[in-house]
Amino acid sequence: MTATALHPRLQEIAGEFNAVPESERLQLLLEFAQGLPPLPARYATQHDLLEPVPECQTPLFLAVEIDPDAAVHLFFDAPQEAPTTRGFAGILHAGLDGLSADEVLATPDEFTSQLGLQHLVSPLRLRGMAAMLGRIKRQIRERRS
Amino acid sequence: MVRWTVALPYDSAAKFADYAHPRMLVTTEWVAGHLEDPGLVVAESDEDVLLYETGHIPGAVKLDWHTELNDPVTRDYVDGAAFARLMSSKGITRDTTLVLYGDRNNWWAAYALWVCSLFGHPDLRLMDGGRAKWFAEGRPVTTEAPQRPLTDYPVVERDDTQIRAFQDQVLAHLGKPLIDVRSPGEYTGELLHMPDYPQEGALRGGHIPGAKSVPWSRAAAEDATFRPRAELEAIYQDEAGLRPDDDVVVYCRIGERSSHTWFVLHHLLGYPHVRNYDGSWTEWGNSVRVPITRGENP
Numbered sequence: 001m002t003a004t005a006l007h008p009r010l011q012e013i014a015g016e017f018n019a020v021p022e023s024e025r026l027q028l029l030l031e032f033a034q035g036l037p038p039l040p041a042r043y044a045t046q047h048d049l050l051e052p053v054p055e056c057q058t059p060l061f062l063a064v065e066i067d068p069d070a071a072v073h074l075f076f077d078a079p080q081e082a083p084t085t086r087g088f089a090g091i092l093h094a095g096l097d098g099l100s101a102d103e104v105l106a107t108p109d110e111f112t113s114q115l116g117l118q119h120l121v122s123p124l125r126l127r128g129m130a131a132m133l134g135r136i137k138r139q140i141r142e143r144r145s
Numbered sequence: 146m147v148r149w150t151v152a153l154p155y156d157s158a159a160k161f162a163d164y165a166h167p168r169m170l171v172t173t174e175w176v177a178g179h180l181e182d183p184g185l186v187v188a189e190s191d192e193d194v195l196l197y198e199t200g201h202i203p204g205a206v207k208l209d210w211h212t213e214l215n216d217p218v219t220r221d222y223v224d225g226a227a228f229a230r231l232m233s234s235k236g237i238t239r240d241t242t243l244v245l246y247g248d249r250n251n252w253w254a255a256y257a258l259w260v261c262s263l264f265g266h267p268d269l270r271l272m273d274g275g276r277a278k279w280f281a282e283g284r285p286v287t288t289e290a291p292q293r294p295l296t297d298y299p300v301v302e303r304d305d306t307q308i309r310a311f312q313d314q315v316l317a318h319l320g321k322p323l324i325d326v327r328s329p330g331e332y333t334g335e336l337l338h339m340p341d342y343p344q345e346g347a348l349r350g351g352h353i354p355g356a357k358s359v360p361w362s363r364a365a366a367e368d369a370t371f372r373p374r375a376e377l378e379a380i381y382q383d384e385a386g387l388r389p390d391d392d393v394v395v396y397c398r399i400g401e402r403s404s405h406t407w408f409v410l411h412h413l414l415g416y417p418h419v420r421n422y423d424g425s426w427t428e429w430g431n432s433v434r435v436p437i438t439r440g441e442n443p
Contacts, residue, residue: 012363026194026195027198082193083193086192120194120212122194
C-alpha cells in the first residue's frame with residue numbers, strides 16, 4: 001500500500017472491493033454504476049459545459065463545481081450501455097463528492113489501482129478512471145489559480 | 146468413444162446468401178430459435194466488461210477480450226493450452242457451434258471470432274447486429290450466468306501464419322494494400338493537445354505509409370448489422386481500390402476494430418488473403434525507426 005493516506009471515504013470503498021472475492025467485485029462495480037446520480041438539468045441541456053474524457057473508451061463527460069465553502073461537487077455523464085465507465089464515475093462520486101478541494105487534490109493518483117480490479121477489468125480500462133481523477137484535479141487547480 | 150454430432154443448420158437469411166461465406170453469420174431470429182439446441186453456445190464479447198452483467202441473451206456465456214483472450218505477460222494471445230482451458234470453462238467443445246455477439250457493432254465479438262479462428266475452431270458464427278439489435282427487438286434477456294459443465298476441449302496450437310500479421314511482416318508488406326480502419330483523426334495523426342494528457346497509447350500520430358483510410362464503421366449499417374455485399378464492394382473495391390486477390394493487411398489501434406474489417410473482407414467479400422496486424426498503432430506508432438506518414442494522403 002502507498003504511503004500517501006487515502007481519505008477515509010476512499011479507504012472505505014477500497015476496503016469494500018478488497019473484502020469481497022474477485023468473483024463478486026464486478027457486481028460491486030455494477031452497484032456503483034447504478035448509484036451514479038443523473039446529470040442535473042443545467043448540464044443535461046448544456047452539454048458543452050462538461051469536459052470530455054477521451055481516455056475512456058466510451059464517451060464520458062464530467063464537470064467540477066467548487067462551493068464558496070470549498071466543497072467540491074462532481075457531475076458525470078456516461079451512457080447506460082457503458083456500465084464500467086459509469087461504475088468508475090460512481091466510485092469517484094461516492095468517494096470524492098462533497099470533500100474539500102484540498103482533500104480531492106490529496107487523493108493519490110494510484111487510488112484506482114487499489115480496488116483490486118486489475119485482473120478483472122484490465123489496466124487499460126482502469127486508465128480511464130485514472131484519467132477522470134486527473135481531470136478532476138486539474139480542473140480544481142485551474143479554478144484556484 | 147464415438148460421438149455423433151449434428152451440426153446446427155445454417156441461417157438461410159436472404160441477405161446472407163450474397164456474402165462469400167454466408168455460414169459465418171446468423172440473425173437474431175435464428176439465435177432466438179436455437180437457444181435450446183444442444184451443440185450451441187452463444188458468447189457475448191463486449192468492450193465494456195460489465196455489460197454482460199447488466200443483462201445478456203439467456204444461456205449466453207461471457208468471453209472477455211482483455212482478461213481472457215490475452216496472455217497478461219507476453220503481450221500475445223493465450224496459447225493452445227490456455228485456450229483449451231478457457232473453452233472448457235465456458236462449456237464449449239471442439240464441435241460446438243459458437244455464436245458470438247457483442248456491443249459496439251460487434252467489434253469485440255469480431256475480435257473474439259478472429260482469435261478463435263487462430264485456433265481453428267471449426268464452427269464460428271457472428272450474430273448480425275450484435276447486442277444492440279437483440280435488445281432493440283425486445284428479445285429476452287437475463288442477468289443469470291449459466292453454469293455449463295467443463296468440457297474436454299483439445300489443445301490446438303495457434304496458427305499465426307494465415308490471418309495474423311506481425312510488425313516485421315508489415316514492414317516487408319509496405320507497398321502492398323494496407324487498410325487503416327481507425328477514425329480520420331487518428332489516421333492523419335492530429336493530436337489532442339490536452340496539457341498533461343499525452344495521446345493514449347502511441348508516441349507518434351499518423352498511419353502506416355501507403356495505408357488507405359477506410360474507417361471500420363463504414364461497413365456497419367445504422368442497426369449495427371453489416372451492409373449488404375454490393376455496398377461493401379462499393380466501399381472496399383470501387384473506393385479503396387482493393388481487388389479480391391490482393392494480399393491485404395488491416396490494422397487499427399490494438400487490432401480490435403480491424404478484426405471487424407478483417408471479417409468483412411475475408412468472410413463477407415471472400416478475399417482469401419487478409420491478415421490483421423493486431424500490434425496495430427500502439428506498436429507501430431511507438432517503434433524506433435519505423436516509418437510513418439502524417440496527413441490525409443496514404
